Amino acid sequence: MIVVNLDVVMAMRKIGVGELAEKVDITMANLSILKNNRAKAVRFSTLDALCRELHCQPGDILAWAPDGEEDHG
Amino acid sequence: MKRENLANGVTRFTKAILDVMFYGGILATLSLPWAFRYLGRFYPNVARYYWLHVVLFFLSGIGAVLIIHELRRMFATVLRNDCFVEQNVASLRRMGVYGLSIALVTAVRMAVIFTPATVIIIVVFLLAALFSFVLSRVFAEAVRCKEENDLTI
Numbered sequence: 001m002i003v004v005n006l007d008v009v010m011a012m013r014k015i016g017v018g019e020l021a022e023k024v025d026i027t028m029a030n031l032s033i034l035k036n037n038r039a040k041a042v043r044f045s046t047l048d049a050l051c052r053e054l055h056c057q058p059g060d061i062l063a064w065a066p067d068g069e070e071d072h073g
Numbered sequence: 074m075k076r077e078n079l080a081n082g083v084t085r086f087t088k089a090i091l092d093v094m095f096y097g098g099i100l101a102t103l104s105l106p107w108a109f110r111y112l113g114r115f116y117p118n119v120a121r122y123y124w125l126h127v128v129l130f131f132l133s134g135i136g137a138v139l140i141i142h143e144l145r146r147m148f149a150t151v152l153r154n155d156c157f158v159e160q161n162v163a164s165l166r167r168m169g170v171y172g173l174s175i176a177l178v179t180a181v182r183m184a185v186i187f188t189p190a191t192v193i194i195i196v197v198f199l200l201a202a203l204f205s206f207v208l209s210r211v212f213a214e215a216v217r218c219k220e221e222n223d224l225t226i
Binding site: 026030031033034038039040041042043046 | 221
């Protein structure tokens with residue numbers, strides 16, 4: 001399964017949900033869905049904006065883990 | 074603006090029609106014993122099979138009222154701009170079951186008193202039930218697509 005490590009990257013960059021949502025131009029509700037691993041898909045445009053604002057690579061935000069292992073560390 | 078006004082007018086009209094049909098349907102169903110007593114004066118068959126008519130039409134009436142009840146529930150979701158929900162899939166499925174039940178009850182009635190109109194009613198409700206089942210599958214697919222779209226960030 002794909003695990004979203006957005007909360008880890010956000011904590012490293014010391015940026016809050018509200019601020020990041022505003023910067024990438026998505027709603028806080030949608031960002032929370034993404035952060036809490038409830039999203040079914042991510043648009044390239046969203047990923048692009050997240051990487052731009054968080055100064056990271058897609059691989060820093062997304063990771064693959066065997067089913068049942070949500071926390072990748 | 075003009076199109077929006079027209080849509081609002083159609084919405085209000087449809088809601089009014091559904092309300093009238095729902096409460097009118099309940100009244101008509103409850104008044105069946107008296108209605109058939111009155112009709113029995115003019116139609117000998119109705120007088121002869123009075124209780125059969127009352128019971129079978131009462132069952133059909135309940136089915137029809139339940140169909141309108143489901144339609145009103147669906148219409149409420151349309152008014153909320155949130156019609157692609159699992160509740161409507163279940164509503165359409167239930168409407169199909171009610172339609173089939175009405176067709177079945179009418180078929181029983183046809184066994185007692187055969188009229189060409191009864192055959193038409195059976196065919197209409199059978200087709201409506203089939204249409205309802207197909208529409209419920211279409212809605213289920215639409216709900217799945219919408220959920221996927223909503224969860225695409």
